[in-house]
Each structure stands twice: as C-alpha cells, then as structure tokens.
Amino acid sequence: MNFEFNVEGGNFTKAGTASSQLKKILKQLNVDSKVIKRIVVALYEAEVNIVAHAYSGKVIIDISTDRIDMVLEDEGPGIPDISLAMQQGYSTASSAVREMGFGAGMGLPNMKNNCDELTITSEVGKGTIVKMAVCLNQN
Amino acid sequence: MKIREVVQLLNAKVISGHDYLEAEVEYTFASDLMSDVLTIEKENILLLTGLANLQTIRTSEMSEISNIVFVRKKKATPEMIQLAEENDMILIECDYSMFKASGLLYTAGLKPVY
Ligand SMILES: Nc1ncnc2c1ncn2[C@@H]1O[C@H](COP(=O)(O)OP(=O)(O)OP(=O)(O)O)[C@@H](O)[C@H]1O
Ligand SMILES: [Mg+2]
Numbered sequence: 391m392n393f394e395f396n397v398e399g400g401n402f403t404k405a406g407t408a409s410s411q412l413k414k415i416l417k418q419l420n421v422d423s424k425v426i427k428r429i430v431v432a433l434y435e436a437e438v439n440i441v442a443h444a445y446s447g448k449v450i451i452d453i454s455t456d457r458i459d460m461v462l463e464d465e466g467p468g469i470p471d472i473s474l475a476m477q478q479g480y481s482t483a484s485s486a487v488r489e490m491g492f493g494a495g496m497g498l499p500n501m502k503n504n505c506d507e508l509t510i511t512s513e514v515g516k517g518t519i520v521k522m523a524v525c526l527n528q529n
Numbered sequence: 530m531k532i533r534e535v536v537q538l539l540n541a542k543v544i545s546g547h548d549y550l551e552a553e554v555e556y557t558f559a560s561d562l563m564s565d566v567l568t569i570e571k572e573n574i575l576l577l578t579g580l581a582n583l584q585t586i587r588t589s590e591m592s593e594i595s596n597i598v599f600v601r602k603k604k605a606t607p608e609m610i611q612l613a614e615e616n617d618m619i620l621i622e623c624d625y626s627m628f629k630a631s632g633l634l635y636t637a638g639l640k641p642v643y
Contacts, residue, residue: 403608406587413591427593431567434591438584491563491580491588500568 391415391453397437399445399466402490408449409434419453421526429524432504433460435497436520440464442487444517453526457506460522468514476502476510530554530639532596532619535575538633539623541598545610546619554596557639559631563588571642577630579603586612595619600627 393415395408413430421429433449440447444466452459469475476498483493502508507523533550536543543550559577560566566576566588575596578585581603589597590612597613598621599605605613605620613620623630635641 403583405584406591409591410587423593427591430591434587435567490582490584491561492584494562494564496564496568500564503568 393449393451393453395449395451397440397447397449397462397464399441399443399447399464402441405438405441406434408437412451415453416458422528425524425526425528428504429458429460432501432522432524433462435501435504436460436462436522438492439497439520440466442483442490442492443467447517456527457523457525462520462522463517464519465517468516468518469510469512470514472510472512530634530637532575532621534637535596535598535634536621538637539598539621539625539630541621541623541625544605544620544622545613546595546617549595549617549619552596552619555640556642557631557634558642559627566592566594569594569642574642575634575639577627577634579627581605581609583609583612585609586616586618589618590616597621598623598630600625600630 409430416426444464447464450461478499479495481493481495487493505522509521512518532552554575555573556571557575561580574594576594577598581599586609596619
C-alpha cells in the first residue's frame with residue numbers, strides 16, 4: 391500500500407497532517423497501538439523538521455504486511471554535519487520555531503529511538519532525504 | 530484520578546470533551562516544550578502546558594495524550610478545539626500558574642513521568 395503527502399516548509403498550522411492521516415490508516419489496519427505510536431511520533435518529528443528547517447518536501451509511505459517504510463525528501467538547506475545534528479540538544483531552529491514549542495534538538499534522536507532503521511542523506515544547498523522503517527509485528 | 534477531580538482541584542473549565550470526565554489519568558507532565566512531550570512513553574497522561582497552539586494538539590494526538598490543561602489563562606482557539614474534538618480529547622483551561630497547578634496535582638497523588 392502506497393501513500394504520498396506534501397509538506398510545506400514554514401507552515402506550522404499544517405505540520406502533522408501526514409502523520410495524522412497515517413495514524414488513521416494504521417488504526418484501520420489494526421496495527422498494535424504501541425507500534426502505531428512509535429511510527430507516527432517518528433514521522434511527525436520528521437515532518438516538523440521539514441516545516442521548521444526546509445522549504446518544501448514530500449512524504450512517501452509504503453506499508454507491507456510486516457513493515458512500514460517512510461521516506462521524506464525535502465528541498466532545503468541540507469544538513470552539513472549529520473552526526474552533529476543527531477546529537478541530543480543540537481539545534482539551529484529559529485526563534486519562530488522555538489515559539490511553536492520545538493527546537494530543542496531532540497527530534498532526530500527521538501526518531502532514532504522510535505525506528506528500527508533510520509538513514510539520513512543530505513546535500514548542502516539542495517536538500518535532505520530521511521528514510522525510516524519500522525517492523526509491524528513486534529512482541 | 531478522574532478528570533472530573535482534576536477540574537475541581539484546579540478550579541478549571543472544560544472546553545472540549547465534556548463526555549469524558551470520568552476518564553482516569555495516572556501521570557502528569559508539565560511542559561511548554563513539544564519536543565520533550567514527544568519522548569514520553571507512559572500512558573494515561575495529563576499534559577499541563579502554557580503553550581496554546583495547534584501543535585500542542587497535534588503533538589498530543591501523536592503521543593496518545595488525550596488530556597490537556599492550559600494554565601495561566603491560555604485560551605484554546607476554535608481550530609484547536611475542532612482538532613481536539615476529532616481526536617476525542619479533553620481540553621481544560623485554568624487560571625493557576627504551572628507551578629501551582631503542578632503542586633496541587635502532585636499533592637493529590639498524580640505521578641511524575643520522570
Ligand atoms: N530536514 C532538514 N533540513 C535541514 N536541516 C535539518 C533537517 N532536519 C534536521 N535538521 C538540522 O538538524 C538539527 C537537529 O534536528 P532535530 O530534529 O534533532 O532538532 P530540532 O528540529 O532543531 O529541534 P526539535 O526536534 O527538538 O524540535 C536541526 O536544528 C537542523 O539544524
Ligand atoms: Mg526536530
């Protein structure tokens with residue numbers, strides 16, 4: 391099953407719409423609620439990162455019987471040093487982003503914590519690709 | 530503790546979710562930082578916050594938090610109330626400060642997350 395959503399950079403009122411729709415889909419598919427929470431928290435963090443740090447992007451989701459793959463591609467400034475960005479507390483968020491309740495440098499570590507697989511590739515001045523996968527049958 | 534008791538204790542006003550006042554909460558998390566709220570793994574949480582915007586509701590939706598108290602007279606907007614209703618959430622507005630509301634709930638037995 392495939393889904394695609396667009397994400398607008400800078401538009402905080404729409405941030406989370408993809409995650410919200412995915413949550414409804416996963417509920418209909420009777421995925422375990424703890425697994426759903428891990429998936430949507432990771433996707434929401436990634437979605438908010440596009441809104442907060444990039445110009446525009448899209449979310450591509452592929453659900454199979456045993457796993458979900460989520461790819462977020464954005465056009466934006468890119469991440470110069472990914473291992474630095476992964477560190478808890480590292481953030482370049484603007485004051486506008488902080489006023490929305492974000493920008494503590496906790497998102498990427500939280501995505502890693504909630505995913506079974508996470509890979510980030512980025513080109514400075516072009517954009518970032520975040521790939522996440524979560525197994526659907528965990529006990 | 531039942532939401533009904535929380536409302537009484539905080540002398541607060543229910544804005545959304547009037548049908549769920551018998552719901553039980555066990556933990557309270559007091560924060561204006563949504564990044565932090567997204568790391569919580571516990572269930573049956575009451576969120577105390579001074580941050581009243583749409584992302585407060587979205588973050589709660591993703592974190593499976595159904596109970597939100599806005600402190601210090603922060604008001605929920607119609608968009609926030611609509612999104613909360615779609616997700617069967619309880620929104621409560623209270624005049625007390627974060628400190629006072631936290632103290633009252635802690636004393637009454639609600640547990641901290643960390
Ligand atoms: N899609 C992206 N495009 C460009 N830079 C990004 C992107 N995602 C993350 N970053 C960079 O990595 C940093 C760390 O990201 P992370 O999500 O951990 O924290 P944050 O978004 O700043 O704050 P929080 O997630 O706690 O709200 C960001 O501040 C930003 O510099
Ligand atoms: Mg982030």
